[in-house]
Amino acid sequence: MRFRLVVDGDPRRIEVERGPEGILIRVDGAEYRGKVRRVDDGIEVRLGPKWRRVRLVGRTALTDDATHEIAISEIEDEPSDRALPTRSRSARPLPIRAPMPGRVVRVEARPGVQVKRGDTLLVLEAMKMQNEIAAPQDGIVKEVRVVDGDSVIADQILAVLEAH
Amino acid sequence: MFRRLLIANRGEIAIRVARTARAMGIHCIGVYSEADRTALHRTAMDESVEIGGPLPVQSYLNASAILRAARETRADAIHPGYGFLSEKADFAVRCAEAGIVFVGPPPEAIAVTGDKVSARRAMAEAGVPVTEGVDRVLRSVDEAREVAAEIGYPVLFKATAGGGGIGMSRVDRPEGLAESFEAAQSVAGANFGNPDLFLEKYLQKARHVEVQVLLGDHGAGVGFVERECSVQRRHQKLVEETPSPAIGAAVRRRLQEVAVRGLQSLGYRNAGTVEFLFHDRRFTFNEVNARLQVEHPITEMVTGVDLVRQQLRVASGEGIEFSQSEMRWKGHAIECRINAEDPLRNFLPSPGRIVDFRVPAGSQIRVDAGVAAGSIVPAFYDPLIAKLVVGGSSRDTAVRRMLRSVDAFEVRGIHSTLPFHRVLLSDRDFIKGKLWTTMVDDLRLVARIRSRGPWEQRIAEIAAAVAASGRLMSGPTVDLMGSKASAWSAAGRRQLLAGGDHAVPPRRRW
Numbered sequence: 001m002r003f004r005l006v007v008d009g010d011p012r013r014i015e016v017e018r019g020p021e022g023i024l025i026r027v028d029g030a031e032y033r034g035k036v037r038r039v040d041d042g043i044e045v046r047l048g049p050k051w052r053r054v055r056l057v058g059r060t061a062l063t064d065d066a067t068h069e070i071a072i073s074e075i076e077d078e079p080s081d082r083a084l085p086t087r088s089r090s091a092r093p094l095p096i097r098a099p100m101p102g103r104v105v106r107v108e109a110r111p112g113v114q115v116k117r118g119d120t121l122l123v124l125e126a127m128k129m130q131n132e133i134a135a136p137q138d139g140i141v142k143e144v145r146v147v148d149g150d151s152v153i154a155d156q157i158l159a160v161l162e163a164h
Numbered sequence: 165m166f167r168r169l170l171i172a173n174r175g176e177i178a179i180r181v182a183r184t185a186r187a188m189g190i191h192c193i194g195v196y197s198e199a200d201r202t203a204l205h206r207t208a209m210d211e212s213v214e215i216g217g218p219l220p221v222q223s224y225l226n227a228s229a230i231l232r233a234a235r236e237t238r239a240d241a242i243h244p245g246y247g248f249l250s251e252k253a254d255f256a257v258r259c260a261e262a263g264i265v266f267v268g269p270p271p272e273a274i275a276v277t278g279d280k281v282s283a284r285r286a287m288a289e290a291g292v293p294v295t296e297g298v299d300r301v302l303r304s305v306d307e308a309r310e311v312a313a314e315i316g317y318p319v320l321f322k323a324t325a326g327g328g329g330i331g332m333s334r335v336d337r338p339e340g341l342a343e344s345f346e347a348a349q350s351v352a353g354a355n356f357g358n359p360d361l362f363l364e365k366y367l368q369k370a371r372h373v374e375v376q377v378l379l380g381d382h383g384a385g386v387g388f389v390e391r392e393c394s395v396q397r398r399h400q401k402l403v404e405e406t407p408s409p410a411i412g413a414a415v416r417r418r419l420q421e422v423a424v425r426g427l428q429s430l431g432y433r434n435a436g437t438v439e440f441l442f443h444d445r446r447f448t449f450n451e452v453n454a455r456l457q458v459e460h461p462i463t464e465m466v467t468g469v470d471l472v473r474q475q476l477r478v479a480s481g482e483g484i485e486f487s488q489s490e491m492r493w494k495g496h497a498i499e500c501r502i503n504a505e506d507p508l509r510n511f512l513p514s515p516g517r518i519v520d521f522r523v524p525a526g527s528q529i530r531v532d533a534g535v536a537a538g539s540i541v542p543a544f545y546d547p548l549i550a551k552l553v554v555g556g557s558s559r560d561t562a563v564r565r566m567l568r569s570v571d572a573f574e575v576r577g578i579h580s581t582l583p584f585h586r587v588l589l590s591d592r593d594f595i596k597g598k599l600w601t602t603m604v605d606d607l608r609l610v611a612r613i614r615s616r617g618p619w620e621q622r623i624a625e626i627a628a629a630v631a632a633s634g635r636l637m638s639g640p641t642v643d644l645m646g647s648k649a650s651a652w653s654a655a656g657r658r659q660l661l662a663g664g665d666h667a668v669p670p671r672r673r674w
Contacts, residue, residue, distance in 0.1 A: 007626055008576065009517070009577060010576045011577075014627040014630075023628060027620055027624050028579070029506075030615060030620065032621065034628065036628050038632075045625040045632075054629035061626045072630060099509070100512055100543070101516070103543070103544075128547075131513070
């Protein structure tokens, strides 16, 4: 399950999976493992040594010591019901997203071209650092949605691969 | 003294310069780009002027726009901070032509130090020990191969116009030389508009030490107790401290003496730093930074000197307030750079809106920040958002105070390098003062970061609860409790996505 969660204004991309020992939560890529159980007036989560109770009421999350304002949204073009890696890896469109806001300084991907995993698709500059956006797996470039000089926002789709 | 100072920079350094200047009774004029209309540094000024578009070339690097702003606001001096126009000799010339004092070294000195080959040559002539290498631009791969064979591998290619570690390339074996040469040339050409390279012996496990120098009129001046800046990643400093845990009184005196003499030989004036590599109990010249550096506050903390005040005094002809023999220092100081970068994702830039910003406070704790809660960190500029500086009577005391201060520092809304600092400050080698420039990679410090801290764990707990509640998302999903998945409440999801403010009661399905 993937979604975007904003807690007290702090936005994170969340991925949740069930593992053999409990749940795995990725918060902007950082992994937290733990367990979840239901109690009378909410849900209890254990990620560290202690169980913590969380009650969700409307757009707030109540914990033992604080009330947090939350907002949840789906990630564009990626409905939350898409199963995680279990689905077959045969030809399917794979959106290549901007990992952060920035400016496109070079586009190397051309539609119709075969690329290998690790090939640079484009270069995104942010905060004086050039970040190469590489193909996450082998595939064919289906679409390139940006040109040199474009400003992009986080998670914006830059290109689409047809992975195989 | 100047009456009206234009500060041609942004972020924490603009605020830091304004703090001293205003305390000296100087009217401060800030500049800002379109992307910085709501930036914190504007609030630190008496007035501020919009100078152009969000890209640095349109604004903070736009010499014409800055000089126009200076004329319009009747500034009599410009402080460039660091980065941007601080080490552009032609900007210093244009200031002089406009009758505005540039708070920094003379243009000739900037030009010599900005070319790494000429800086090396000048230092060698002044009797400063230089790293084994060549004092000329390499014209071909063959020439590079010849020199490298003479010096012995590993060697390091450096861009003559380089800076910030860009264009440096280490070569371990002759086979890799041609490829590295061409790659380094193209990086240097792309970044500095000048592909020229030279080459030095690569010193393994070296420490980076540097001496802050302040030269007044007629070249009289002082060298400060050295700073050590060995904790780096991709040649970017992350943590600095003073004094160096590896240097004793005898070497310290010699370092200071050599650094002062080296800069004097260039006709240098005002604040500058001479960087050295310290290796095998010997130090050799690395480069000159012809500006006030990011890490200057640690020197201020152990000496009590306000370096910006001294810069303004030298630039206005009033001179330095003390001599080398009056210079005192005590204790130890450390600085951690808080960057808007995510150390858990390979230091991915993390621009965005800061929603909460809590800084530590207490005796011997100084935070120079360029942001506050509510600030936007634009993607156009460098990632430094704050510097956390602490002092202590000893290094151990300072390290412990720093760890507590890092724990008390919280940045929400964007990612920061705070989790990296937590790991570094707990590392055994770091605690012992055993530092070297590649320690971050060699010790795999980044891989040791497990979490971004308690706030993110709280987010993860809420995320788990959201996922488990089953009423927020559409469609089949991961069954978190191990029971059979049930239909999700479409109504609840619609409401939440639409921003409804009352909850649909959770369906009992456990």
